[in-house]
Amino acid sequence: MHFPIKHFVSYYRPYLKQLSFVLMYAFMSTALALIFPLLVRHVTGDVLSGDLTDAQDQVLQVGLLMIGLAVLQQIFSFLLDYKGHMLGARMERDLRNDLFEHVQRLSFSYFDKVKTGELMSRIGNDLYSISEVYHHGIEDLILFGLRFIGAVTVLLVINARLTLVIVAFLPFMAVFTYFCNKQMNKTFMDNKKKMAEIHTQVEDSLSGVREVQSFNNEALEVNKFRRQNEHFLNSRKETYKVETALYNGVEGFIRFITIAVVLYGATLIIGETLNLADLLAFMLYIDFLVAPIRRMLVFSAMMQDAFTGFQRFSELMHTQSDIKSPNKHVELKALEGSISFKQVGFTYPHSDQSVFKELTLDIRPGEYVALVGASGAGKSTISKLIPRFYDVTQGSVTLDEHDVRHLSLPFVREQIGIVQQDVYLFSGSIKDNIRYGKPEATEEEVIEAARKANAHNFILALPSGYDSEVGQRGVRLSGGQKQRISIARVFLKNPPILILDEATSSLDNESEYIVKESMETLAKGRTTLVIAHRLSTIKNAQRIIVLENGRIVEEGTHESLIENAGPYYSLYNQQFKL
Numbered sequence: 001m002h003f004p005i006k007h008f009v010s011y012y013r014p015y016l017k018q019l020s021f022v023l024m025y026a027f028m029s030t031a032l033a034l035i036f037p038l039l040v041r042h043v044t045g046d047v048l049s050g051d052l053t054d055a056q057d058q059v060l061q062v063g064l065l066m067i068g069l070a071v072l073q074q075i076f077s078f079l080l081d082y083k084g085h086m087l088g089a090r091m092e093r094d095l096r097n098d099l100f101e102h103v104q105r106l107s108f109s110y111f112d113k114v115k116t117g118e119l120m121s122r123i124g125n126d127l128y129s130i131s132e133v134y135h136h137g138i139e140d141l142i143l144f145g146l147r148f149i150g151a152v153t154v155l156l157v158i159n160a161r162l163t164l165v166i167v168a169f170l171p172f173m174a175v176f177t178y179f180c181n182k183q184m185n186k187t188f189m190d191n192k193k194k195m196a197e198i199h200t201q202v203e204d205s206l207s208g209v210r211e212v213q214s215f216n217n218e219a220l221e222v223n224k225f226r227r228q229n230e231h232f233l234n235s236r237k238e239t240y241k242v243e244t245a246l247y248n249g250v251e252g253f254i255r256f257i258t259i260a261v262v263l264y265g266a267t268l269i270i271g272e273t274l275n276l277a278d279l280l281a282f283m284l285y286i287d288f289l290v291a292p293i294r295r296m297l298v299f300s301a302m303m304q305d306a307f308t309g310f311q312r313f314s315e316l317m318h319t320q321s322d323i324k325s326p327n328k329h330v331e332l333k334a335l336e337g338s339i340s341f342k343q344v345g346f347t348y349p350h351s352d353q354s355v356f357k358e359l360t361l362d363i364r365p366g367e368y369v370a371l372v373g374a375s376g377a378g379k380s381t382i383s384k385l386i387p388r389f390y391d392v393t394q395g396s397v398t399l400d401e402h403d404v405r406h407l408s409l410p411f412v413r414e415q416i417g418i419v420q421q422d423v424y425l426f427s428g429s430i431k432d433n434i435r436y437g438k439p440e441a442t443e444e445e446v447i448e449a450a451r452k453a454n455a456h457n458f459i460l461a462l463p464s465g466y467d468s469e470v471g472q473r474g475v476r477l478s479g480g481q482k483q484r485i486s487i488a489r490v491f492l493k494n495p496p497i498l499i500l501d502e503a504t505s506s507l508d509n510e511s512e513y514i515v516k517e518s519m520e521t522l523a524k525g526r527t528t529l530v531i532a533h534r535l536s537t538i539k540n541a542q543r544i545i546v547l548e549n550g551r552i553v554e555e556g557t558h559e560s561l562i563e564n565a566g567p568y569y570s571l572y573n574q575q576f577k578l
């Protein structure tokens with residue numbers, strides 16, 4: 001991938017003022033530093049070589065000047081370091097914010113494909129070096145560029161021939177560094193991939209730690225982890241090979257330059273075209289030439305690290321969600337609540353097996369519909385197509401006769417309340433989790449919603465009541481408790497369309513009955529689609545739809561379906577014979 005330089009530079013935009021200050025500090029501290037060797041040369045060459053009668057006074061004057069300059073230089077250098085690093089850190093923060101925001105909006109199909117650990121690695125690790133590079137990149141260019149040009153100029157004035165000896169080495173160093181850097185970019189890219197795999201492994205093993213222990217599979221997980229960690233080590237090995245080759249190569253060049261200057265300088269002194277003070281100044285300025293090269297060396301590793309991080313960042317930022325709000329959408333205030341599937345065909349992305357072919361289904365506003373059928377029949381999939389978690393591959397899903405793809409996405413999601421099959425609670429308090437349905441809800445509203453979901457009593461029985469922590473993913477609650485919290489959340493959201501996927505499956509008989517009642521109360525005046533395995537919960541539904549392999553095979557009320565003695569009747573019998 002080509003380095004996205006424009007994208008990289010665009011992050012400077014909000015900080016142009018800070019940047020110009022930082023550059024000014026860099027300029028000042030360099031300019032001041034460049035004067036020093038000249039002063040040394042002045043003392044050794046002019047003051048100490050002639051008449052020494054008032055030399056002491058002159059030395060004192062130069063000394064004071066040097067102290068003054070040193071203090072000033074230190075001040076600028078402090079400002080440069082502090083402000084510069086903060087600038088870089090702010091930009092790194094911006095990148096991370098942008099990336100997180102972008103990832104939040106990617107579609108379900110993206111998350112079906114990409115692992116959480118990989119994303120954690122990209123958002124966390126990949127951007128570590130970027131702040132250093134944002135800060136040092138441009139500033140070092142100025143700092144060391146200036147030093148370099150300044151030093152070469154001064155040296156050319158002192159002795160052109162000796163200077164050319166040094167300059168002759170530079171093209172070779174440049175070529176050498178370029179190739180090493182290219183190689184380093186590759187290895188850093190690989191490092192990051194391997195690190196992401198480690199993160200993925202950790203995330204997977206630790207999220208599943210309860211499974212791991214119940215199957216006694218700790219050793220298996222440890223082995224998987226060791227393998228990934230070993231891959232990372234090997235990848236690092238490659239990086240260090242290139243890095244040390246580069247570092248030692250350049251140090252070698254530097255040594256040769258010094259030897260060349262001493263030898264050639266000595267020859268010039270013997271030939272009386274150079275004096276000792278000049279050679280001394282030369283030796284001091286060599287450092288100005290070499291320091292940028294050394295610095296670039298240390299820096300190039302970091303730069304490559306940051307660049308590869310940015311490349312991965314940019315790549316992810318350019319990944320578009322396949323579910324997007326239309327540019328021009330139909331403007332509606334609220335939905336009445338009719339839902340239609342018109343000749344819907346659907347295949348999950350990254351899958352080649354279609355779930356539906358020409359599925360047609362009409363639900364009237366305010367209707368209470370139940371969906372039943374064997375596992376894998378496509379019930380949950382129906383519930384995911386309505387709020388556009390996925391887009392149909394054929395036909396259309398409409399709400400109030402508007403194709404969902406023509407409505408604004410936030411509007412669609414706002415109009416639908418969904419309790420998904422696998423309930424997810426966020427780490428935090430019970431109150432926070434219920435309030436997730438309506439962040440601005442008052443305490444009373446939260447309690448009211450919990451009451452309706454039959455969660456109030458068990459919440460009060462917890463040590464800290466509504467402030468009890470639920471643990472990550474709600475591990476400190478039972479399955480049924482989690483489900484009731486998630487129902488309360490939807491009660492609070494209060495949407496015109498309600499989808500409950502297996503919302504009552506893990507409740508005990510008594511709370512199932514109460515939740516069923518409150519569900520039915522809630523369903524009044526809204527379109528409700530209930531997906532249930534326990535047929536007892538949906539007896540009262542106005543219409544029961546039986547799904548088999550993605551096709552509707554039967555529909556009607558409980559009584560009429562029982563009378564029909566078809567697929568529903570056998571499902572029903574199976575359950576009640578158990």
Ligand SMILES: Nc1ncnc2c1ncn2[C@@H]1O[C@H](COP(=O)(O)OP(=O)(O)OP(=O)(O)O)[C@@H](O)[C@H]1O
Pocket residue numbers: 112348349350351355373374375376377378379380381382421
């Ligand atoms: N994210 C996905 N990617 C690919 N295929 C999927 C995905 N989710 C479900 N499927 C497949 O789609 C089909 C229908 O699944 P769905 O979850 O709708 O079944 P279901 O009727 O809800 O079953 P259950 O009663 O067990 O919940 C299944 O064959 C399943 O393997």
Ligand SMILES: [Mg+2]
Pocket residue numbers: 379380381421501
């Ligand atoms: Mg399901």
